[in-house]
Amino acid sequence: MAKTRKVTITLPVELLESMRAHTDNVSGYLTELAERAERRRLLRDELDHYQGEFGAFTDQEMVEAQALLHGTEGIERAA
Template identity: 45%
Template structure:
């Protein structure tokens, strides 16, 4: 298990009420949400860096990426990836 640090956060009461309806493990839920946000931010930074070095993504590249992310008939995102074994 990774090291943890206790912190205090302040949230609107309505959010806390809804959060408690969703989970008994508020810390785990919040940790997952923070991890997703961090990944989102890092991916966004990497995509910007790539475009600065190589130019804007083409419509075809964006369509292919959407197909891989959201699924596309005839495309298996898990096995169609170049790194897939």
């Protein structure tokens, strides 16, 4: 189990009520959201590093990435 530390945060009442309507574990819910945000940040850093080294992604690469990420079928290939 990962180490944890208790912290205090302040949230708008409406947001807290909305979260509690979906889960009884607000701490776990916020942890999952923070983990997702951290993964996106790390991915963005990696993509920025890659493009800094090899140049911007081509239209074709972007189309292929969209297909892989979203499972899109039959999308037009970039010219």
